[in-house]
Amino acid sequence: MIPLQIKEVATKLNISPRAIRFYEEKGLISPIKQAHNQYRTFTEQDIWRLQTILSLREAGMPLESIKHALAEMDEDNIQELRYYLELQRSVLVAKWLEMKQVIETTDHMITLLKVNRTLPLEAIYKLAEGSKTLKEQRTAWKDTWHYDELAPTHDERAASHSGEYTYYEDTLNLIVKWVSAIQGEHGLDLGTGTGNLAGKFIAGGIHMSGVDQSKEMLRHSQRKYPTLEGRLGNFLAIPYLEGVFDFVVSSFAFHHLTNEQQLLALTEMRRVLKPRGRICIAGPMSSLLHLSHWFEENGYLLKQQLIHTVIPIIYAVPIR
DNA sequence: ATTCTGACA
DNA sequence: TGTCAGCA
Structure with a gap:
């Protein structure tokens, strides 16, 4: 047969x-x-x-x-295969978050209906707004694949422009200093790229995970730092469960997002952080106002600075 | 009798 | 993918 x-x-x-x-x-x-x-x-x-x-x-x-x-x-290409599965996983996380949001707004509407005996128009808008946000998330996915070609030359480019490189190095170092992680903590580097920032924490004996949207970038980071737990994903749907990290950091990545997306990213960070989890973000962003607003509204204590008067850095610790 | 290709839902 | 047609 x-x-x-x-x-x-x-x-x-x-x-x-x-x-x-x-x-x-x-x-x-x-x-x-x-x-x-x-x-x-x-x-x-x-x-x-x-x-x-x-x-x-x-x-x-x-x-x-x-x-x-x-x-x-x-071709027995286990590496590639793994990344396809990783990508698949990240898509599932995005969908999961999506459903979670819809459930939450639905619950909210049910409550409103119970109290008001009617459904406010704004509630409808909110639901529509939610699904709109999700579509934007998906849109961000398509670009995922072509970032990969940049990976091999990333570090060279980071190092080439000597002036910028100084900013780069100093920025990473200041993030590490401000976060001042202690042994046993688990950190997340969002947009980890080739793993330079995560690597500095790892050098200090800290357990680090890294998320990047490019599988090539992740591959490079894994090569440089074998203990780095790399995972495919994006800022708007962080591929982790609730409350697993002691701190989240991100360098030279946030400026790729719109202001609106940045705020969404913050809520995602808070989701994957432990209750006392802290956040440190730095990079060539035009303004930190919206971020500091969000942090203050959500009960964070802030520390900010302009590195070499050009690179903004912000560090947020929950009050209490 | 079973499968195939192609068109359309 | 399901379904249907017209063949080999």
Whole structure:
């Protein structure tokens, strides 16, 4: 029973023959066809491949991504495969956050309805606003892939412009100094890039995790700092559960976000931070006003400075 | 009888 | 992806 026909395979895997042909059409599989009648024949490997497709699809991965993942598996490229899974994970986190938000606003509306016997118009807006924000998050995803080409030269570029490099080094060092992490703490570096900031903490014996949207950047950071726990993801959907970090830092990354997105990022930081968790952000941002506003409204004590009079840095510690 | 391709929902 | 048509 080596050569299986399409219907047999379909039955075995609980899918339709049409689905199998569809996967072939999309280039995910290429079963051999018999010369005379064009009937497809499936080998054990074909079936294993289909199983893989179904598993990844079960996890919600789009067919296009599955295609790439399979290609990496063909070449035994475990690294690449891992990053596809990481990417998939980060997408799931984003969706999870999305649902969480919707549930929260729904709960809110239920409460309003209970109290007011009617639904205020602004509540409707709020819900719409929520899903709008989510779409923006998704939009940010598409750019993810092409950042990768920058990774190999990142450190060179950071070091090239001597003046900027001074700022760069001093900025990282000041973040480390202000945060003054102690042994046993767990920190997160958002937009860790090649891991330079996280590396400084690691050098001090601190357990660090890093999030970056580029898998190439992550790869470089892992190479430089094997103990760094790198993970794919973005600022607006940090791929971690609630309350796991003692501090969150971010350098030379925040300015890529709009002000609105930055505030969203802050709420995300607070989500993954422990109750007393602190935040330190630095980089070429035009203004810190909106950030300091948010921090004050949310019960943080602030410390700010302009490094070399050009690079703003802000450190926030929860009061209490 | 079964599969295939292509069109359309 | 499901469904349907017209073939081989």
